[in-house]
Amino acid sequence: MTPAVPLHAIAHARTGDKGNRSSISLIAYDPAHWNAMVAQVTEQRVAELFAYRRPSAVTRYLLPRLHAMNFVLDDVLDGGVNDSLNLDSHGKSLSSLLLTLPISLETNP
Amino acid sequence: MFYGASRSLLRIGCGAGFSGDRWDAAGPVVRTLRAAGGAAALIFETLAERTLALAQLKRQQDPQSGWEPSLERFVAPVLRDCVEAGIPIIGNFGAANARGAARRLQQLAASLGLPPLRIAVVEGDDLLGDLPPARMNELLPPALAGRPLVSANAYLGAWEIAHALREGAQLVVTGRVADPSLALGPILAHFGWPADDWDRLARGTMAGHLLECGAQVTGGYFADPGVKDVPGIARVGYPIVEIDADGTMVVTKAAETGGCVNRRTVTEQLLYEIHDPAAYLTPDVVADISQAELADDGPDRVRLAGVRGHARPATFKATLCYEGGWLAEGEISYAGANATARARLAADIVRDRLAQLGLGRLPLRADLIGVASVLADDAGRWWNAREGGAAEDVRVRIAASAGRREEAEAVTREVLALYTCGPAGGGGVRTHVTPRLASESCYVPRDWLRPRWSFA
Numbered sequence: 410m411t412p413a414v415p416l417h418a419i420a421h422a423r424t425g426d427k428g429n430r431s432s433i434s435l436i437a438y439d440p441a442h443w444n445a446m447v448a449q450v451t452e453q454r455v456a457e458l459f460a461y462r463r464p465s466a467v468t469r470y471l472l473p474r475l476h477a478m479n480f481v482l483d484d485v486l487d488g489g490v491n492d493s494l495n496l497d498s499h500g501k502s503l504s505s506l507l508l509t510l511p512i513s514l515e516t517n518p
Numbered sequence: 519m520f521y522g523a524s525r526s527l528l529r530i531g532c533g534a535g536f537s538g539d540r541w542d543a544a545g546p547v548v549r550t551l552r553a554a555g556g557a558a559a560l561i562f563e564t565l566a567e568r569t570l571a572l573a574q575l576k577r578q579q580d581p582q583s584g585w586e587p588s589l590e591r592f593v594a595p596v597l598r599d600c601v602e603a604g605i606p607i608i609g610n611f612g613a614a615n616a617r618g619a620a621r622r623l624q625q626l627a628a629s630l631g632l633p634p635l636r637i638a639v640v641e642g643d644d645l646l647g648d649l650p651p652a653r654m655n656e657l658l659p660p661a662l663a664g665r666p667l668v669s670a671n672a673y674l675g676a677w678e679i680a681h682a683l684r685e686g687a688q689l690v691v692t693g694r695v696a697d698p699s700l701a702l703g704p705i706l707a708h709f710g711w712p713a714d715d716w717d718r719l720a721r722g723t724m725a726g727h728l729l730e731c732g733a734q735v736t737g738g739y740f741a742d743p744g745v746k747d748v749p750g751i752a753r754v755g756y757p758i759v760e761i762d763a764d765g766t767m768v769v770t771k772a773a774e775t776g777g778c779v780n781r782r783t784v785t786e787q788l789l790y791e792i793h794d795p796a797a798y799l800t801p802d803v804v805a806d807i808s809q810a811e812l813a814d815d816g817p818d819r820v821r822l823a824g825v826r827g828h829a830r831p832a833t834f835k836a837t838l839c840y841e842g843g844w845l846a847e848g849e850i851s852y853a854g855a856n857a858t859a860r861a862r863l864a865a866d867i868v869r870d871r872l873a874q875l876g877l878g879r880l881p882l883r884a885d886l887i888g889v890a891s892v893l894a895d896d897a898g899r900w901w902n903a904r905e906g907g908a909a910e911d912v913r914v915r916i917a918a919s920a921g922r923r924e925e926a927e928a929v930t931r932e933v934l935a936l937y938t939c940g941p942a943g944g945g946g947v948r949t950h951v952t953p954r955l956a957s958e959s960c961y962v963p964r965d966w967l968r969p970r971w972s973f974a
Contacts, residue, residue: 417745418637418649420692421742421746421782421786422786423739423787423789423790424789425791426791426839427958428790428795428958428959430793432789432791432792432793434785434786434789434790436785436786437784438782449550456667461749461895461899461900461903462895462899463895468560468793468794470793470794470795471795472789472795472807472808472810474809474810474811474824475785475789475790475810475811475812477755477785477791479792479793479795481793481794482676483534487895487896488956489569489898490568490959491839491954491955491956491957492569492842492843492919492954492956493896494845494881494882494883494896494917494919495883495894495895495919496800496887496892496915496917497891497892500600501891502892503893506893
């Protein structure tokens with residue numbers, strides 16, 4: 410194992426919202442990192458990262474042909490764009506939080 | 519132009535991806551479509567979830583309003599070119615008053631010296647106007663019982679747009695339709711695909727999905743300096759999709775503009791606000807992009823293939839908006855030595871004062887902009903889990919929701935009073951009190967609604 414790097418070093422992301430649900434795409438820059446992402450950026454780790462927002466469910470969908478995954482986080486937007494007191498009531502900035510998640514990259518044997 | 523069963527390529531450009539979008543974005547798109555020749559259409563998507571409720575409120579005050587406020591600013595720069603080149607314009611800028619918008623567009627055409635235009639309106643999305651009260655009540659979630667509804671609109675599909683275009687509409691004005699349907703409409707009109715050709719309907723829907731947010735697929739909302747750089751971003755060009763009779767498409771953008779179209783920009787937008795990639799629900803089709811593939815097709819050109827489709831849902835989705843009280847926001851800045859401590863004290867003072875005034879029950883949030891603001895949650899769990907950072911230039915933001923306007927104003931007055939009663943050195947107070955709208959979704963059986971189009 411090499412030292413962990415933030416996801417930001419190997420992937421990009423974009424957040425969208427519908428009501429009180431946030432969806433965050435996560436896309437590998439290099440297909441070589443795809444397996445590490447699948448192994449380490451799990452529903453459980455993402456749920457832990459966003460635990461302070463009390464998600465009622467975290468679901469991961471894989472799109473292997475695009476080397477991308479899509480996370481759907483339910484009930485994390487304090488009611489969503491119409492109810493939240495957050496400046497960023499859409500939760501647009503949440504993709505940038507996801508990109509802080511540390512990931513370890515295997516060195517080739 | 520739209521005869522159906524065409525085998526030739528269709529180009530669809532997007533001139534706006536939301537109500538606040540740039541007024542001058544459509545010009546280069548239309549110039550590119552004209553230069554390319556062949557069949558083309560232009561879409562404007564300007565109707566977010568809340569925008570329609572705001573339009574409905576406006577129409578209640580003035581029946582001669584209720585459409586997109588920037589309607590003319592969006593359309594005027596390109597109307598002559600589109601009419602001359604036979605490029606129909608499709609927009610959901612009708613909002614809460616599609617007929618009013620159509621009249622205004624007819625006036626605009628006259629003022630530009632154009633002959634009277636064939637302008638179609640799509641209606642049937644307004645549940646409050648179209649459904650008997652008993653059926654309306656059946657749809658309401660229990661939480662909404664007794665709340666005053668401001669608007670209730672179903673997301674209609676593409677077929678009314680397609681029929682209007684087949685009958686020669688030069689402009690199609692809609693209220694609430696699913697955003698991708700704005701593009702699927704002209705695609706169906708052009709190619710004449712069967713109504714149950716779910717694979718191709720899904721491809722046309724994804725074309726619309728890639729277009730509907732404007733620059734978000736051409737390098738907008740993408741740049742991350744040093745990591746994801748976008749050339750000429752301040753002149754970002756808006757997207758054009760070229761789609762063929764099989765529904766295979768290439769995403770590109772207006773000529774001689776900035777921005778970029780590559781697999782990264784397209785992947786971000788392809789997945790934007792999609793939940794389950796195998797089941798993207800629209801009124802027209804259930805699209806499946808789980809096996810979708812992107813390939814480079816030259817500079818600023820990306821090809822999308824592998825989209826599949828399934829039968830459309832049995833219901834229409836609808837958004838219900840109701841009055842949601844008032845939002846109070848107030849800000850004040852502290853800088854230099856001990857700025858963060860003074861900022862925290864300011865927030866504590868406001869909380870204490872509101873408790874003294876009997877308003878301690880109002881949901882309230884305090885941010886320290888410069889330390890933490892957007893990632894934190896309303897309940898303060900983010901702050902509680904941290905030691906708390908420090909910064910030398912901090913803006914306190916107080917936000918509270920209140921049922922009555924006077925309560926909201928009491929909150930902003932307390933922020934204002936920090937000038938003389940708060941910590942040392944506070945400056946730059948700004949306050950806002952704004953009405954809020956709350957919203958819920960519901961699902962309407964298809965046969966309850968009567969989507970329809972007509973010439974205005």
